[in-house]
Amino acid sequence: MNTSRRATAIAGALVMVGMIAGALSIVPALEEPHYLTLISAHEGQVIAGAFFQSIMIPAYVGFALYLYPTLRKENEALSLGFLGFRLIAATFHLVGVILLPLFLVLGQEFAQAQASASGAAHLGVLGEVLRTGRDLVNHVALIISLGLGDLLLFSVLYRSRLVPRWLSVWGFLGAGLAMSASFLVLFGLTDVVTPLYLAINAPPALHSVVLALWLIARGFETRTLTTSAG
Structure with missing residues (x-):
């Protein structure tokens, strides 16, 4: 297996x-209406969510x-933009990780406030702000960053034919759908855990699986790489 083929296989893997870790990073207790009373009892969920x-x-x-090394040979500017948006998305991921342990602190304070009948309402408001902020980071800022980067990625792939064009077109549509779902969340037209939000994100998720399997099994088009190198 040559260097380029190995790189695409690792990228697909x-x-x-990332998708498996994303599914395991979900913290069900935070989606419950009375999450502040549940969060202390589900500390393991929070820690696991932050880890994944x-x-x-x-x-x-x-x-x-x-x-990036292969994409750069096709279009350096678009490839660099794709990498840049991935780094921006990584920053939002890090913010999401940092926010999770704060719920444990808030849950402990909420339990103490309920026991003493003081300040619980204030902490409830703070909890909603924190939960909304986490949703905006994970499902708006992060997804839009990934989506914009993916538009650049599939622009390179479409022009270069490193993968079949139907896969690139599907990628364009998937990025558009994912970002549209994020804007619906941003403007309060839907919540994160709703049939509408999940339905809109189903095609992009399926595309990610297909792209990953393609890169693992087939990699980039060899003749295209040979032509570009020449």
Whole structure:
């Protein structure tokens, strides 16, 4: 297996690692109406969520880094932009990781406030602000950063035919759908855990799986790489 083929296979594997880690980073207790009373009893969920979200950082950035040397030969400006947006998304991931332990502190304070019948309402408002902020980071800022980067990625792939054009077109549509779902969350037209939000994000998620498997099994088009190198 040559260097380029190995790089695309690793990039595809990192997509799968990122998706699995993303699914495992969900903290169900935070989606419950009375999450502040539940969070202390579900400390393991919060810690696991932070751990798996932290795994997503090297997975998402590594995907771009492994593809960048090949993409740069096709279009350096677009490839650099793709890598830059991945680094921005990694920063938002890190913010999301940092926010999670704050819920544990808030949950402990809320339990003490309820026991003494003082300040619980204030902490409830603070909790909603924190939960809304986390949703905006994870499902708006992060997704839009990834989406903009993916538009640049699939622009390079479409022009170069490193992967079949139908896969690049699907990537364009998937990025657009993911970002549109984020804007719906931003403007309060839907919540994160709703059938609408999940339905809009289903095609992009399926595309990520197909792209990952393609990169692992097939890699980039060999004849295209040979032509570009010449």
